[in-house]
Amino acid sequence: xxxxxxxxxxxxxxxxxAALTVIAFGAEGGTELTRTTVTGVLLVVVSGAVxxxxxxxxxxxxxxxxxxxxxxxxxxxxTAASVxxxxxxxxxxxxxxxxxxxxxxxxxAVASARLAPRAAPQLLLGLMIGAIVPVTYALxxxxxxxxxxxxxxxxxxxxxxxxxxxxxxxAAIAVPISLWxxxxxxxxxxxxxxxxxAMGVSVLAILxxxxxxxxAAAAMGALAWFVLVPLRLRSLPVLLLPxxxxxxxxxxxxxxxxxxxxxxPVTAKEAVAGDFGxxxxxxxxxxxxxxxxxxxxxxxxxxxxxxxxRIGIAAVTVACLVPLAAFTSVAFSERGIGDRIDELTSxxxxxxxxxxxxxxxxxxxxxxxxxxAFRVFDDRPLQGVxxxxxxxxxxxxxxxxxxxxxxxxWIPQTMADLGVVGLVVTTLLFLxxxxxxxxxxxxxxxxxxRRAGDAIPPPRRDWDRDRIAVVTLALVPLxxxxxxxxxxxxxxxxxxxxxxxxxxxxxxLGPLGEGVDMGTPATAERRIGLRPDxxxxxxxxxxLVTALLLAWAIWQPEAxxxxxxxxxxxxxxxxxxxxxxxxxxxxxxxxxxPDPLLVRASIDTAANREADAQESLERAVILFxxxxxxWYRLAAFQLGTLDAPEQAVDTIRGALYLxxxxxxxxxxxxxxxxxxxxxxxxxxxxxxx
Numbered sequence: 001x002x003x004x005x006x007x008x009x010x011x012x013x014x015x016x017x018a019a020l021t022v023i024a025f026g027a028e029g030g031t032e033l034t035r036t037t038v039t040g041v042l043l044v045v046v047s048g049a050v051x052x053x054x055x056x057x058x059x060x061x062x063x064x065x066x067x068x069x070x071x072x073x074x075x076x077x078x079t080a081a082s083v084x085x086x087x088x089x090x091x092x093x094x095x096x097x098x099x100x101x102x103x104x105x106x107x108x109a110v111a112s113a114r115l116a117p118r119a120a121p122q123l124l125l126g127l128m129i130g131a132i133v134p135v136t137y138a139l140x141x142x143x144x145x146x147x148x149x150x151x152x153x154x155x156x157x158x159x160x161x162x163x164x165x166x167x168x169x170x171a172a173i174a175v176p177i178s179l180w181x182x183x184x185x186x187x188x189x190x191x192x193x194x195x196x197x198a199m200g201v202s203v204l205a206i207l208x209x210x211x212x213x214x215x216a217a218a219a220m221g222a223l224a225w226f227v228l229v230p231l232r233l234r235s236l237p238v239l240l241l242p243x244x245x246x247x248x249x250x251x252x253x254x255x256x257x258x259x260x261x262x263x264x265p266v267t268a269k270e271a272v273a274g275d276f277g278x279x280x281x282x283x284x285x286x287x288x289x290x291x292x293x294x295x296x297x298x299x300x301x302x303x304x305x306x307x308x309x310r311i312g313i314a315a316v317t318v319a320c321l322v323p324l325a326a327f328t329s330v331a332f333s334e335r336g337i338g339d340r341i342d343e344l345t346s347x348x349x350x351x352x353x354x355x356x357x358x359x360x361x362x363x364x365x366x367x368x369x370x371x372x373a374f375r376v377f378d379d380r381p382l383q384g385v386x387x388x389x390x391x392x393x394x395x396x397x398x399x400x401x402x403x404x405x406x407x408x409x410w411i412p413q414t415m416a417d418l419g420v421v422g423l424v425v426t427t428l429l430f431l432x433x434x435x436x437x438x439x440x441x442x443x444x445x446x447x448x449x450r451r452a453g454d455a456i457p458p459p460r461r462d463w464d465r466d467r468i469a470v471v472t473l474a475l476v477p478l479x480x481x482x483x484x485x486x487x488x489x490x491x492x493x494x495x496x497x498x499x500x501x502x503x504x505x506x507x508x509l510g511p512l513g514e515g516v517d518m519g520t521p522a523t524a525e526r527r528i529g530l531r532p533d534x535x536x537x538x539x540x541x542x543x544l545v546t547a548l549l550l551a552w553a554i555w556q557p558e559a560x561x562x563x564x565x566x567x568x569x570x571x572x573x574x575x576x577x578x579x580x581x582x583x584x585x586x587x588x589x590x591x592x593x594p595d596p597l598l599v600r601a602s603i604d605t606a607a608n609r610e611a612d613a614q615e616s617l618e619r620a621v622i623l624f625x626x627x628x629x630x631w632y633r634l635a636a637f638q639l640g641t642l643d644a645p646e647q648a649v650d651t652i653r654g655a656l657y658l659x660x661x662x663x664x665x666x667x668x669x670x671x672x673x674x675x676x677x678x679x680x681x682x683x684x685x686x687x688x689x
Contacts, residue, residue: 001636010122010496012119012122012123012125012126013122013126013128013129014125014126015126015134015267016122016123016126016127016128016129016130016501017125017126017127017128017129018129019046019130020126020127020129020130020131020133020494020497020498021129021133022496023043023128023130023493023494024133024134024160024161024170024494025038025134025160026038026496027041027492027493028160028161028162028442029040029161029162029248030098030161030194030491031405031491031494032494033094033557033558033561034558034561036094036098036493036553037339037555037557037558038096038103038558039096039101039493040097040554041101041551041554041555042548043101043104043105044100044101044104044550044551044554045453045492045495045547045548046108047104047105047107047108047547048108048543048544048546048547048548048550049544049547050108050110050111050112050115050542051104051107051108051540051543051547052539052540052541052544053111053115053540054112054114055111055536055539055540055543056113056115056530056532056536056537056539057115058115058542059114059115059598060523062114062210062508062510064113064508064509064510064627065108065110065113065436065504065508065509065510067432067436067505067643068106068110068429068432068433068436068507068580069103069106069107069110069169069504071425071428071429071432071505072102072103072106072429073103073104074425074429075099075422075426075429076096076099076100076102076103076427078387078418078421078422078425079092079096079099079387079418079452080092080096080099080100080103080388081096082096082383082384082417082418083096083122083386083592084384085380085386085389086377086385086389086626086627087385087386087389087392087393087625087626087627088385088386088388088389088391088392088393088624088627089183089386089592089593089624090557090590090592090593090594090595090624090627091386091387091388091389091391091392092386092387092388092389092592093556093557093590093593094388094593094680095387095388095417096387096556097553097554097557098491098493099387100550100554101356101493101550102496102497102500104544104547104550105497105501106502106503106504106507107498107504108165108504108505109288109500109501109502109503109504109505109508110504110505110507110508111508112505112508113504113505113506113507113508113509113510114423115398118466118470119505120466120469120470120473121187121465121466121469121503121678122507123473123501123502124180124181124469124473125181125191126500126537127173127476127498127502128174128176128177128178128198128353129169130199130494131171131173131174131202131203131498132174132198132499134159134161134167134494135167135170135171135174135201135202135205135280136201137154137159137160137206138157138158138160138167138205138209139157139201139204139205139280140157141157141159142157142208142253142258142269142273142276143273143274143280144273144274145258145266145270145271145273146266146270147270147631150266150483153262153263155257155258155259155260155262156208156209156210156211156262156263157205157208157209158209161492161494163492164209164210164211164339165209165211165213165214165483165487165489166489166495167205167211167214168205168206168209168211168213168214168215168483168494169211169213169214169217169479169483169489169492170494170495171201171202171203171205171206171218171486172202172206172214172215172217172218172221172479172483173221173476173479173480173495173498173499174199174202175199175202175203175218175221176220176224176225176472176475176476176479177194177220177472177476178199178202178238178242179195179197179199179222179225179235179238179239179311179472180229180239180468180472181194181198181238181467182195182196182199182237182504182599183195183229183231183234183235183238183463184231184234184468185231185234185471186465189295190210191296192287192291193288193291193292193390194240194291194296195238195291196237196287196288196290196291196294197242197283197284197287197288197291198240199238199239199242199243199246199287200242200245200246200276200283200284200286200287201246201247201280201284202246203218203242203243203247204246204249204250204253204280204283206218207246207247207250207254208247208250208253208254208259211487212486213482213483213485213487214483214488216482216483216486217479217483217540217546218479219233219380219482219483220478220479220482221475221478221479221482222239224475224478225472228443228471229463229468229471229472231468232662237294239289239646241287241294241595242287245283245286245287246283248283249276249279249280249283251280252276252279253272253276256272258271258303259272259273269403271481276292280499281318285579289511296629307429330408333405340529349508352382365402365408366409366486368399368402369394369404369406369407369408369409369412370407370408370409370412372398372407372630373390373394373395373407373409373412373413373415373416374396374412374415375395376390376393376394376415376416377412377415377416378421379393380417380419381419381420382420382421383419383420383421384414384415384416384417384419384421384422385416385417385626387417387418388417389416389417390405390406390407390413390417391405391406391417392415392626392627392628392658392668393626394407395628395658395660395661395662396657396659397436397659399661400661400662401661401663402424404659405488405491405492406488407488408486408487408488409484409485409486409487409488410481410484410485410490411423411485412490413490414426416494423583432507433477433503433506433507435487436502436506437474437506437507437683438505439510439511439512440470440506440507440509440510440511440512441467441470441471441474441475441506441512442467442511442512444473465585467512470509470512471582473502473505473506474499474502474506476502476503477499477502477503478507479499479500480495480496480498480499483495505654508576510515510572534555540589549633553678556589557589557590557593559589559590560586560587560590560593560595560596561586561590561593563582563583563585563586563589563596564582564583564595564596564599566582567580567582567583567586567596567599567600567603567614568599568602569600571581571599571603571606574606576603576606576607577677579599579603580600580603580604583596583597583599583600583603584600585595590605594620594623594624594627594629594630595621597616597617597623598617598620598629598630598633600609600612600613600614600616601614601616601617601620601633603636604616605637605641610642611640613637613641614634614637614638614642617630617637618633618634620633621634621651621654625654626658626661626688627658628654628655628658628659628665629655630666631651631652631654631655631658631663631665632652632655632662632665633646634651635648635649635651635652635655635665635668635672636648636653636668639668639672643675645672645673645675645676645679646676648668648672649669649672649673649676652665652668652669652672654671655668656669
């Protein structure tokens with residue numbers, strides 16, 4: 001059994017890394033319904049299997065993580081319940097499916113802690129694989145732009161997510177894991193050497209995405225590592241050498257137009273691709289050699305305890321002084337800290353100009369989106385406009401024709417979508433997880449753990465390999481959370497799952513050392529029973545059934561969308577009756593979307609059944625009054641098919657109220673008014689003679 005456990009433990013990183021890679025390339029940016037749905041269904045089914053396995057063979061003497069999981073489930077239920085008051089229930093349904101998929105992943109991670117309470121190192125290795133593969137692919141897309149990024153128009157690294165901040169977030173997550181991998185005293189020496197190029201490509205990716213949120217998150221993750229973990233001397237070369245090499249390559253790249261200017265042709269990218277590839281390869285080779293040299297030197301001569309302590313104190317001091325010095329320099333500059341904050345939060349501020357200096361600029365368009373989210377929140381402060389509905393609710397409050405689906409920040413997005421109720425539930429969830437993470441990592445001060453009547457606090461907790469791995473796991477959600485405060489990476493499945501796995505595992509682990517002696521060798525773990533009792537079997541079956549039901553519910557919007565597309569294909573073939581039947585199927589599958597009604601109207605119009613088409617469009621407006629497209633489609637039908645400009649003018653006012661900056665609605669309004677004047681003129685006596 002011990003040999004089987006050892007083989008299974010060694011397979012965990014590869015399995016987890018492969019799964020995360022599939023999510024990264026399968027879901028991409030999280031904006032396409034088909035990709036998001038298929039990935040969500042797979043997440044739920046696999047998570048259900050993990051929970052079932054834990055029900056059969058996991059520890060039964062632990063209830064850790066239950067409170068956090070229940071609060072997460074409450075957030076998902078609130079998300080689903082917001083369909084009842086959402087202004088765009090179609091988007092809320094999709095968002096509810098995404099949230100339930102995340103709850104399933106979190107539940108599986110909690111269950112994994114009960115099934116394998118000493119698997120933190122294996123999880124970190126799997127997360128590292130899941131981070132480095134897409135980051136390496138992002139860099140490779142600039143070495144072979146014609147093959148890997150032919151349609152990419154941005155100058156910033158975006159593959160495979162089609163979004164640069166997602167690449168930066170994944171690279172930032174790899175930073176604390178690289179520090180752990182390169183500084184640990186145990187494990188395969190080759191992996192410690194590979195931590196150096198892993199750190200190098202991660203820092204380079206952050207710089208070339210020009211993602212300031214990712215850079216801040218990575219810096220905070222590294223700072224937390226140096227403050228908390230007593231491996232500072234071993235960590236310094238893992239950070240400094242790769243960071244310097246990556247900065248040199250980035251400086252060269254950011255001096256070239258394909259890395260600083262958008263809409264560059266593929267030929268321009270290919271002109272610098274060879275040199276960039278050589279520099280990246282040279283950086284990787286040098287970092288491998290550096291890592292091997294450091295590893296060899298560490299084995300030959302270890303510094304004294306006093307020297308390690310002094311260097312460690314110096315490292316912590318420098319790590320704390322760097323952000324303080326940056327803050328002070330900004331505060332005492334000509335513009336001051338107030339101007340920089342105004343640049344970040346101003347509604348009129350635009351994104352900084354293209355170029356390498358963007359990394360250090362404070363200006364951003366986020367302030368505009370945040371203000372719009374706050375205005376949406378003011379409309380419905382208690383319950384919000386519905387999960388995911390900010391995309392449509394903001395249209396009435398935007399000051400220009402800019403397009404965005406998200407508020408670019410977790411707090412303003414939650415305020416707009418779920419109101420005060422959502423903020424309260426989210427805050428409780430956050431506090432519950434923080435307490436669980438502090439308990440699992442042993443970072444709660446010992447004096448606070450003293451029980452009533454105890455004369456002395458609990459014994460000191462040593463920094464063994466397992467505790468260091470658990471603390472590193474805690475830094476992954478920290479990095480993701482910081483980045484999510486400034487962006488919408490929560491909606492992109494791979495970085496979100498990368499954060500949820502360690503978050504759930506820590507929640508389910510319980511207090512440091514409880515139930516499992518973190519210092520004992522792995523062979524001393526309790527053996528798994530191969531014959532579970534009836535109660536465990538029932539629990540496992542319940543988990544599988546629940547997962548299948550959730551997967552079925554998540555699939556319905558995609559099934560409805562497929563039926564709608566089939567109806568359009570039948571319309572092209574003039575098979576009107578079959579096409580109408582498909583729209584009815586689509587409406588049955590997902591009654592929360594107006595698409596089947598709009599397609600049905602198109603079918604009836606093509607079949608010269610104008611009364612039926614008008615009925616479908618009017619029904620769409622009545623059922624989905626918060627969606628501008630329903631008003632627009634009805635007004636276009638009234639003007640173009642019925643030749644009723646008076647009705648069209650009245651109807652299009654609804655679309656313009658919901659989206660005053662819509663060019664299409666404005667043009668339709670002008671066309672309707674012109675047609676109205678034309679009809680009025682032709683109706684006057686004598687004008688037709």
